[in-house]
Amino acid sequence: MRYLLVYIFALLSVSSFSQEEDTEKQAALTLKKANNFVYEGNENAVNDDFVLAEMAYRQALSEQTSSVAGAYNLGTSYINEGSYTEALYRLLQATKNATSKEEKHIAFHNIGNILMKENKCQEAVDAYKNALRNNPADNETRYNLGLAKECAEQQKDDPKDDNKDDEKKDQDQDQNQDENKENEDKKDQDEGDKKEDNKDQGDQDKKDGDDEKDDEGKPKEDNKDQGKGDDQKKEPQDQQPQPGQLSPQQVKNLLEAMNNQEQKVQEKMNAEKQQGVKVETDKDW
Incomplete structure (x- = not known):
């Protein structure tokens, strides 16, 4: 029974060692691919082909997200293109993944340079200080730190300079x-x-x-028609007699003559009634 347990333990140890070996081989292969893309990006950057260089550095970070060289070189390429926001992001990524002081030093140094270009002097002072903590012997970083301090002091004395970007916005x-x-x-x-x-x-x-209504609120068009009717009623009095027709005056004279004639007949009949009239009877058969 004891030998069996020892045998099983030995098998488990061999299996674990094999998995660790495979993991190490995979990591080594990934690192190699990432480095190859970094080298490719460097060649394109030397030839001033930013597009291909950026693509190669991104592929390096895709293979190995912790690639310091990939992030740092990509950030440097963005600086050359004037894309400072992207450059800061990549350089900060490099400082987080850096494993040596020299890697951190050059990353913070370039971060300070970018902040000075954007007139953020106090932030640049902090970046240069971080760079010197990792490499106190770098005189260029120390010189830049002095310039950043002077700029920060001027901005404190003149708040307008400190807020130029904000004012522009x-x-x-x-x-x-x-x-x-x-x-x-x-x-x-x-x-x-x-x-x-x-x-x-x-x-x-x-x-x-x-305007089209009269004083009573009725449309004037109706009044026009009504007026037209009145004119038509008046028209026979003013109109001249047409050929073959009696004039109004002739009609009036004729009516007066008829009235006079009728009056004479009526007077004659009245006189005969007073004298008596002989009445003829029907024959009696």
């Missing part, structure tokens, strides 16, 4: 707000003019409608 923001306000005012003015035009048009239409 505020100015741009104010300018954008003014432009937006101007556009809104113009839009409101256009809408106001449009409403005013519509109001004037409505008032004109209302005025036209009122």
Whole structure:
């Protein structure tokens, strides 16, 4: 039984050693691939081919995210292109993954240079100090630290210099707000003019409608027709007789003559009634 346990333990030990060996081989292979991409990126950077260099460095970090050389060289490439935000990100990544003081020193040194370009002097002072902690003998870093301190002191004395970037951003923001306000005012003015035009048009239409009505509120068109009817009634009195027709005066004279004739007949009949009239009877068969 004891031999069996020893045999099983030996098998487990061999298996664990084999897995560790495979892991080490895989890590070594990954490191080799990452370094190859770094070398490729360096060659492209020397030839001023930023696009291919950036691609190679990114592939190196894809193979090994802790590649200090990949992050540092990618950050340096961004500095040369003026992309300082991306450069800072990659250099900070290099400082976190750095395993030697020299790697940390050069990364913090370049971080300080970027911050000085962005006029962030106090932050640059801190970066140069971190660089000197890892390499106190670097005179260039010490010199840059002195410049950064002078710049930071000037910014303390003159807050405007310390906030130049913030002021520029505020100015741009104010300018954008003014432009937006101007556009809104113009839009409101256009809408106001449009409403005013519509109001004037409505008032004109209302005025036209009122002009077409009489004092009683009835449409004048009806009054026109009514007036026209009155004119038609009056028209026969003013009109001249047409050929073959009696004039109004002739009709009047004729009516008076008929009335006179009828009156004479009536008077004659009345006289005969007074004298008596002989009545003829029917024959009696």
